[in-house]
Amino acid sequence: MRIAPTLRPWIAFGLFAALCYALRDQAGWIVKYPTPWVIPLEAWLNVAMDWFVAHFQTIFRGISWAMEWPMTGIQATLHWLPWPVTIAIFTAIAHRAGGWKLAAFTLGSLLYMLITGYWFESMNTLALVGVSVPLSVAIGFGLGILSFRSNWAWRIVDPMLDLMQTVPAFAYLIPILLLFGFGPVVGLIASAIYAAPPMVRNTMLGLQRVPSDIRESGLMSGCTPRQSFWWVEVPTALPQILVGVNQTTMAALSMVIIAAIIGGFGDIGWEVLSTMRKAQFGQSLLAGIVIAIMAMIMDRVTRGLTDRERNLAESHTDSSFQRHRHLIVGGGAAVAFLVLAHVVAPLKSYPESWIVHNAVADWLNHGIDWFVANYSAVTDGLKNSANFFVLLPLRIGLLKAVYPKFWGFAMTPEIAAAYWIGMVALAAWCFWRGRQVLGIIIAIAAPTLFWGLEGMPWPVFIGLVGLVAYLAGGLLTTVFVVASFGFMLVNGLWAETMRSVYLCGAAVLLCFLIGGALGVWAAGNDRVSAAMRPINDTLQTMPQFVILIPVLMFFAVGEFSALLAVIIYAIVPPIRYVEHGLRNVRPDVVEAAKQIGCTDRQILFDVKLPLALPVIMLGLNQTIMYGLAMLVIAALVGTKGLGQAVYLALGKANAGMGLVAGLSIALVAMSADRILQAWSRRKRKALGL
């Protein structure tokens, strides 16, 4: 029998894996990497860190001191302004950016902060964002120009950006705390690190896309290179740069919670964290909503201003009153309120007796308690079946997970033999029917499910990801991926990595099944799509800590809760990307499929989904990123793995350990990213897109 060339590497891998599995008992190191082989990178990093802190601390403290001024300035101003004035100003800005609808939303949101009694904290958060966004934008813009101008700079900046976005902030909290000193500035730095990359990428993209004739016409009209850059290229690239500003703003806001973990600032993030510590769901939800609506307003406003910028470039017909009427009306109202506030006391500071907070929060808390008291049988059933039939087999394998008490039978040798025969038959059937991919998947799943991910020899896992990387992206990708997982191995984090891979893998799989189905539904139904959008926005902008409490109350500390927490956060990208991909399939192709008499089902599965696959794969990429980002938060509900390692390092004030664990999370993310991006590019090319 001739073996198809595509199958040859898989057969080689299969033989290698079988050998590893066979040697499990004789050579223990093949499953459990021996501790003496672990390199002391952690200790070296600590030595380097101590030296660096001792020599350069003064400089960083200086930066920290310089940044505190604008922040306390904005903070003092916002606290001094009577609340109606602030509301008038922000509503006017919102109206300018997005018309009456956005203005009404902004007005309602600000009133919400007032009524729930979070005005003071919200203004502190705003001050924080007011410094961190310009800072991230400035850094990102600078790096973007640098990378655009110089090729070698880009080579350094590019991998840096990946790290900045994927190493969790908790991992470098200790080093920046030592360097910059205690206080909200640490939060600023963390948010600048995390939020700058989209600005860099969009600045570069914008500048690269400036058409050469525009550049030339600038030179022909006698511009110096400097003039040409600032007066011709940057304005032309502005719409794209503003997209970067939008994304950076959102990212910066998602990091304000880090500032709260350090403290030094009574901001809204502190409220979320304190109430999370008390497990008060109602209070933490009310505080979390403030951050969510702040993010939504900033998103809509920056996007609205971007669109305006685009439109303005095309038409200049507005009279100057029309163009400035927002400013005139808003400013007028602001001044009027400022004067009025000195006469009418409640306008100066909102009276405490008007605050509706505890009643609503208690009502929410009672709701949760009531649900727990009455439906714990349901939630327990759900949790136990997920554990027994999905999570445990995946982690420790069917061999250990099958207990007579829950499964109704024991894992006797006969049943094990039946399992293997069944799996081999299934795989063989797949190959015989020409479904190679499915056959390979079954061949890999069979031993994995039997011995579990924890029982998988590390050479098998590294070989598998290496092979997948090779088939998707070639040699370079393979080298990167193998080196990444090698890093975790030699640093003694293999068990933690497998735990994280397992948790994230299960979460991503479920996200894709559920989120994908929702995305398909939304793609075919405008009303569903419209209803889902605000839910998605909320899930993505609400601090993740808020959802932990109800999950814990319903499902208790454990892996299932962690899994749910990851899913709730990471389910948004599959919904969005699947919908986006399906909606953007070329209509003429769908029309043609209809003409030749395809059923709706056939159109979806045989036409639309395959064509949308590259976009959907990018969604998968995002899902993995979100899932890994949530790992550290999920550690708060008690999971083992890389997330917990990051927390342990924080408690020990061990900078090296934190960095190594954080870097491991980043490398898992980057490996997945490299593989999926390469695969998506090939697929796109093959489809002629």
Next chain:
Amino acid sequence: MSKLGCKTRNLVMGCALALATGGSAMAADLGATDEPIKLAINEWTGQHVTTHITGMILEKMGYSVEYVTAGNYPQHTAVADGTIHATMEVWLNNAGEIYPKMIESGKEVEIGPLGLDTGEGWMYPKHVAELCPGLPDWEALKDCAEAFATPETFPNGRILSYPADWGNRSEQMIKGLDIPFTAVPAGSEGALVAELKAAAAAKKPLVMMFWAPHWVLAEVDIDWVKLPAYDPACETDPSWGVNPNEVMDCGLAPPDTVKVAWSGFKDKWPAAYAFMEKFQMSSTEQQKMMLAIDQKGEKLEDVVGAWVDANEATWKPWMDAAVN
């Protein structure tokens, strides 16, 4: 170091007395009253009460006080470099490894014990006694592991323990006492509280590591598992106690709570330092105030202010000893 010296309760008292007599001899000068003393505010209400009482009395002495929110671990970096000047309620059972590091560096100093009457150990919501007859005696746990078993720990029972970054005492005790249980780290204080509340509401089985005083104990009825009494020998000598082969076959010593200051505090505000050395917090009083704030929704400032007004007899001597 007094952290090591004050391990048992009797010694805590001894240390407190020693510090108290030592303190009165050397204080009188108020020091830099024009500069505010910054006190750390952590994430739990008991600490807010302790700190605000300190702050109010310091204000009565003529100081100005600022309250700065600070995370449990990061606050030690702040106290060490003088960004925050003191933190009034540090629990040594969850201070992490960063705290001993800072004390060792000499940048942070322990002012002395806070005097809270604390307890720590395994506990369960009252209804659990029906699921495991024989409780609160710890030996009952030997026979009812199955009642507490979960998919992740089966066939062992599950004991919810502290977050991994607070140490692994539950695990050691399970090993020491040789009971068929597995310790599951909770991840965060919020997770501990959420599970306790949920178990009480749904009448579900739960045994967990916890400490007192804690506000949630006013809300949920609990009992402590009766463990063999703590003895220092239990931590080091395997032959001590019920299990001749293992250490940690006993309950836990009550955790120490201490007051901690920046190393430059004493020179800058000598009288304030002397007062803080004397300052003691009673658990019953603190618990009453926590209840008023967390459960009855009263304002922190009002509750603490009322206590300060009503208890001048308690704190006046501390203040007088410091100033005169």
